[in-house]
Amino acid sequence: MTNFLVNVPEPQLFEAASSWLSRLALSQGISLTELMAFLHLDPRDRMHLDRDLRDARLSELRALCKLPQTVLQVHERIACSLEKLDPERLVGFLNMSESKAIFRYCPACLREMRVPHVPIHWRFIAWRWCPMHDCLMEEVCHHCGRAQHSPVDLAIADSGKSGFPWFSRCQHCSRSLGEAIPISARELSHAERYVLEQGRAFLASMFHGHYRNGGIGAISDLVNLSSHVRLKTFSQELKFLSPAWRREWMSENGRTPRNFNLF
Numbered sequence: 001m002t003n004f005l006v007n008v009p010e011p012q013l014f015e016a017a018s019s020w021l022s023r024l025a026l027s028q029g030i031s032l033t034e035l036m037a038f039l040h041l042d043p044r045d046r047m048h049l050d051r052d053l054r055d056a057r058l059s060e061l062r063a064l065c066k067l068p069q070t071v072l073q074v075h076e077r078i079a080c081s082l083e084k085l086d087p088e089r090l091v092g093f094l095n096m097s098e099s100k101a102i103f104r105y106c107p108a109c110l111r112e113m114r115v116p117h118v119p120i121h122w123r124f125i126a127w128r129w130c131p132m133h134d135c136l137m138e139e140v141c142h143h144c145g146r147a148q149h150s151p152v153d154l155a156i157a158d159s160g161k162s163g164f165p166w167f168s169r170c171q172h173c174s175r176s177l178g179e180a181i182p183i184s185a186r187e188l189s190h191a192e193r194y195v196l197e198q199g200r201a202f203l204a205s206m207f208h209g210h211y212r213n214g215g216i217g218a219i220s221d222l223v224n225l226s227s228h229v230r231l232k233t234f235s236q237e238l239k240f241l242s243p244a245w246r247r248e249w250m251s252e253n254g255r256t257p258r259n260f261n262l263f
């Protein structure tokens with residue numbers, strides 16, 4: 001009897017555990033439900049993997065896959081911060097839809113990835129902007145308008161059935177997500193860019209485990225951030241930063257939406 005898994009895909013530096021488990025199930029030729037049962041994880045908790053897979057459970061998984069304990073460290077730091085920041089799970093920081101875990105994506109990033117995957121920050125509602133490509137993150141497939149899930153059974157999603165079991169393909173219509181033309185952040189107002197930068201600062205705080213109010217001043221423990229008034233911008237939906245909403249608005253009005261009352 002084998003005590004470890006073979007043919008394990010290499011976790012990417014910023015990859016979310018949900019993304020890697022999706023690729024692991026694919027590599028083993030089994031469903032995500034079967035994989036989670038094998039790993040002594042409750043398949044009914046699949047939507048919470050990016051928060052729950054950390055500490056001892058993640059260490060065991062690394063050992064089972066004969067991976068060094070250094071893999072998925074970025075994911076783990078952020079998952080631990082999430083637990084610390086919101087132990088009662090009162091604030092929805094992660095992108096969810098109908099009890100399923102979903103993610104936003106940057107088309108340009110997906111095009112450049114050697115191994116298409118979901119970085120952990122793409123799971124966060126606050127991460128609305130790709131600083132690498134200075135564009136808004138896409139929320140749904142630009143062809144069929146449907147959200148992308150992580151974890152997902154890559155083999156049996158429509159993309160997998162069509163021969164493209166990768167995160168760079170829409171899980172519903174199989175079209176390339178990288179073909180979307182993103183909305184440049186240069187089109188946004190200063191107030192809108194401020195929200196985007198706050199989201200980035202929030203994720204940096206999650207990684208470091210502490211934050212500075214306004215980016216200056218004394219270092220505060222992450223747990224104090226939960227009382228911060230701006231925390232609401234990290235969890236709530238802001239339609240004016242939705243690429244689909246902006247495209248529709250621009251097609252109706254013939255110009256870029258500007259100067260919305262943000263708060």
Ligand SMILES: [Zn+2]
Binds near residue numbers: 107109110130131132
């Ligand atoms: Zn990007």
Ligand SMILES: [Zn+2]
Binds near residue numbers: 141144146171173
């Ligand atoms: Zn699609």
